[in-house]
Amino acid sequence: MDRYLISELLPPFLFGVGAFASLVLAIDSLFELMRKLVETGLPITIAFKVIALKLPNFVVLSFPMSTLLATLMTYSRLSSESELIALRGCGVSVYRMVMTAVMLSFLITGITFIFNEQIVPAANYEATATLERALKSDKPTFKRENIVYPEYRDIQQPDGTKEKILTRLFYADKFNGKQMTGLTIIDRSQSGLSQIVVSESGEWNASQNVWDFYNGTIYLVAPDRSYRNILRFQHQQLRLPRTPLNVAQNSRDYEEMNIAQAMEQLELERLSGNAQKIRKLKVRIQQKIALPFACVVCGLVGATVGTVPQRTGRGASFGISLLVIFTYYVLLRVTRELGDAGMLPSYLAAWLPNIIGLTIGLFLLVRVARR
Known part of the structure; x- marks a missing residue:
């Protein structure tokens, strides 16, 4: 059963990674790079290099979305074709069926964490440096x-x-x-x-x-x-x-630092005593830890909603995924701003969206299991 469910989950997950990463890339960077191509004469080879360097960041952002899409789409199809009903008839509980999706989500969480720590910060920093060198080639590369x-x-x-x-x-x-x-x-x-x-x-x-x-x-x-x-x-x-x-040497944007570099920067900010920067950095550090676990939350919610008997096509599943992810990221942005303002502790500002999502997922799972 686990092998069968995983084989059904992987194709929509990979499709979601490609679709969501391309969508976010187009919205966030592609149009801006096209504008610079036209207005500043940015070489097209540099533009493609910057896009390639920014891609890991968008792939990481797409992992929670793709996890939600894959679990929702797969479990909805299995439910509509009565395969989940057949499994329940064989004595398999809803908890056991959902467990497969949750375990896969934990694996994706680990991959997300590795990407977010080892690849994304370095790629973001190199993308910024490449763009600056291309637009200001007459100035020193480090300044x-x-x-x-x-x-x-x-x-x-x-x-x-x-x-x-x-x-x-x-x-x-x-x-x-x-x-x-x-x-x-x-x-x-x-x-x-x-x-x-x-x-x-x-x-x-x-x-x-x-x-x-x-x-x-x-x-x-x-x-x-x-x-x-x-x-x-x-x-x-x-x-x-x-x-x-x-x-001066470690002046990097929050997205260009991994956790170790952010902790070093936090120590420097503590020496300066700038309370606002310290709060922001604490929130960003907690978010770097909390974001990968959004995959687990999305996997639980998607699998639980998908087990409810329904006739949901791929288009509807994609739309529901967009709605849930949009709500999650809006909540993430709101709690981050509250954390930056000192109205929420840093750990709560970063983890509150996951806590809310996990609570909703567990509540729905218990309700579905009792049916």
């Missing part, structure tokens, strides 16, 4: 601008409350992959003394774990806000944290 890194610490107040104050602000106009230019550093980490460093350029000295600054001025500021000293230099070494360089 960051307006790098800002604030660092905070909590100060205990006499009334027992804590107040967050800025201890260091690091700013650079540009970073070419090795050297930063147009640097301004406000350092208030030492009690009773502040310094402002303005430098033409600077780079990290890995052998000595210090910053080498060139052609600049250091302003020492006393507690009464008066200038204590002004020092001009051609080359000056200062022991400041390496973190701003890490921020």
Whole structure:
């Protein structure tokens, strides 16, 4: 029975992967690339390369949709042709029939997780870099601008409350992959003394774990806000944290990082004390874990709905799948925004759609099994 059900589930699943991935790709990227082909003269070979690099991301997004389509379509057909009734007559329970689809969904969840961790982030990053190189071929391949890194610490107040104050602000106009230019550093980490460093350029000295600054001025500021000293230099070494360089080098979009890279970025953001970025990153990390399990939810819901005696064709199954997936992703977007705003904990913002879907699926399964 398991072999038979799996053989029936795989063809519609593969069809769904191709159909949904193509649909999402066309909506999300294809028209934008066509516009750039016309307006900026983007080479068609680059456009095809970017499409190929973006394809893994859309394949991953199509896995939950395809799981729902395959289970709904397969179990609906078996139900309409009375094959499920025959299985129940042989003593096979609804729970056992649905279990095959759920186990297959767990396998697809593992594949989704591997894709999402090992392939998608690297492909997305390479697609962005390829497009930037093609559109800005006269500029350096690696370049960051307006790098800002604030660092905070909590100060205990006499009334027992804590107040967050800025201890260091690091700013650079540009970073070419090795050297930063147009640097301004406000350092208030030492009690009773502040310094402002303005430098033409600077780079990290890995052998000595210090910053080498060139052609600049250091302003020492006393507690009464008066200038204590002004020092001009051609080359000056200062022991400041390496973190701003890490921020510049690891500047990636959320979709271009795997979980390990996102966790590293989270540690950097915690040092800066930016609460909003920390919340967003926590939600994205949880979503990277929660999204693959949407396949299990879709497999359970699709198989359960499909076991209900009905006359549902392929077109109707495809339409129902689109409706369910649309509802799921709308809920996913709403909970993500609530998590970003701090109205929901990060884990709940990411897992709530799965929890709701799983609850609905189990409720329907119990009702169908009692018939």
